[in-house]
Amino acid sequence: xxPTDSEVTNALEVExxxxxxxxxxxxxxxxxxxxxxxxxAVIGPxxxxxxxxxxxxxxxIPSKGRIRWAPGVRLGYVPQKLDIERDLPVSGRDxxxxxxxxxxxxxxxxxxxxxQVEFDELTxxxxxxxxxxxxxxxxxxxxxxxxEPNVLLLDEPAAGIDEPGQEKLNTMIQRLQEEKGVTVxxxxxxxxxxxxxxTAVLCLSRTHTWYGAPQTVLNPEMLQQLxxxxxxxxxxxxx
Amino acid sequence: xxxxxxxxILSVAMAVAAGLVGCFAVMRRLTLAADAISxxxxxxxxxxxxxxxxxxxxxxxxxxxxxxxIWALESHTKMPTETIVGVVFSVALAxxxxxxxxxxxxxxxxxxxxxxxxSEFALGLVGAAAVIAFILKARNSLIVALVSPEIALxxxxxxxxxxxxxxxxxxxxxALGLRYLGVLLMGSLIIIPAATAKxxxxxxxxxxVISVIVAVASxxxxxxxxxxxxxxxxxxxxxxxxxxxxxxxxx
Numbered sequence: 111x112x113p114t115d116s117e118v119t120n121a122l123e124v125e126x127x128x129x130x131x132x133x134x135x136x137x138x139x140x141x142x143x144x145x146x147x148x149x150x151a152v153i154g155p156x157x158x159x160x161x162x163x164x165x166x167x168x169x170x171i172p173s174k175g176r177i178r179w180a181p182g183v184r185l186g187y188v189p190q191k192l193d194i195e196r197d198l199p200v201s202g203r204d205x206x207x208x209x210x211x212x213x214x215x216x217x218x219x220x221x222x223x224x225x226q227v228e229f230d231e232l233t234x235x236x237x238x239x240x241x242x243x244x245x246x247x248x249x250x251x252x253x254x255x256x257x258e259p260n261v262l263l264l265d266e267p268a269a270g271i272d273e274p275g276q277e278k279l280n281t282m283i284q285r286l287q288e289e290k291g292v293t294v295x296x297x298x299x300x301x302x303x304x305x306x307x308x309t310a311v312l313c314l315s316r317t318h319t320w321y322g323a324p325q326t327v328l329n330p331e332m333l334q335q336l337x338x339x340x341x342x343x344x345x346x347x348x349x
Numbered sequence: 350x351x352x353x354x355x356x357x358i359l360s361v362a363m364a365v366a367a368g369l370v371g372c373f374a375v376m377r378r379l380t381l382a383a384d385a386i387s388x389x390x391x392x393x394x395x396x397x398x399x400x401x402x403x404x405x406x407x408x409x410x411x412x413x414x415x416x417x418x419i420w421a422l423e424s425h426t427k428m429p430t431e432t433i434v435g436v437v438f439s440v441a442l443a444x445x446x447x448x449x450x451x452x453x454x455x456x457x458x459x460x461x462x463x464x465x466x467x468s469e470f471a472l473g474l475v476g477a478a479a480v481i482a483f484i485l486k487a488r489n490s491l492i493v494a495l496v497s498p499e500i501a502l503x504x505x506x507x508x509x510x511x512x513x514x515x516x517x518x519x520x521x522x523x524a525l526g527l528r529y530l531g532v533l534l535m536g537s538l539i540i541i542p543a544a545t546a547k548x549x550x551x552x553x554x555x556x557x558v559i560s561v562i563v564a565v566a567s568x569x570x571x572x573x574x575x576x577x578x579x580x581x582x583x584x585x586x587x588x589x590x591x592x593x594x595x596x597x598x599x600x
Contacts, residue, residue, distance in 0.1 A: 170499050187503035199550040208489035
């Protein structure tokens, strides 16, 4: 079967997507498309279902509606905080080598990914549970980049990374988009980043969803409704 | 080949398999569940005796059925593995002790050497080789799935199938060790060496190697001691393993 035109231009098409946990409805009737090479930012207050949406998109939780990834899509996923036991005898090298083996990538691809996220090679032998938040986050990014993904799903990738590191991270993601045409889906609380880098914004709240270009969606009234409080750009979660 | 030699070779192969399988059970925090799975063998042994079949065949069949049941319940109810294994295990033990009695029950629980037939020896070696080959081949997928099922999914790993095959491999390992250690103690030979290795190792290779060494050393020393003191092998093997674990706490 030949792919239709929309499949060629869109990396992802979502129609009428709903997720329920028992009686609890997380969201309902979500529809949006993500053109190839574009970047979609997903924003919303805590508990609005951003991470749940990502999990539904990758198929790790059941959902209703239609999720259609374009043929040939290779996903790279950077999850939000992972709970890793401190004394787990798995080093950074073990994890990256495992990904390289599973995705049939070379050792060179592994080294390239390390360079891209500026991960110090010496830190590779540290057990992953003993890494700092920022180190582990970079490792997960490198993990996602091995195997030449053409779609990146990033769930708050800057969390735990220092300011200069965040800036570099944004630059790196932009470069991947420009050079390799990578499509990016990004959950972020940093509205200034969203405003600067995203092609489209999906705002989730418990009652409403908004979807559109950042310039039209990110206005004071919408943000007031979304977060239930007056908002300035640069929104950060509480501790 | 003498009876003793073949029995020793088989026990070493079983120990290597147990050491490898245990690493992932311990890292996935399946220790209690893992220990309990082995008890599912009991009703199998009981039923086989009632039907005048090979007890080990009954045990293996029951382990495979029980494990698949645990996997299916887990994927459909999303309850924690520990809870499901807890339920399946208690029921299995109850049915098992109804169908097994007296001396047979003691042998099933703690292991009894008995006579090793040629076919048992051959099947045992094939089983151990299959377990070892699976763990070494799937170790990368297992590690990724252990760190996060989500990144495993997006890396193209079929996590649900991997879980099933891992649990079946675990069940197979338990069946391999039943004649040496019995239903009650086989789970311990899977868990204790891996727990020891987890304390000492800093990366995956280290953990796998140390776990195998501890499992094999416990089996050989335990078998030797059991011979000297005219006791059953199982309790001796686990006592040695426990001793090595205590030693690792000093490191």
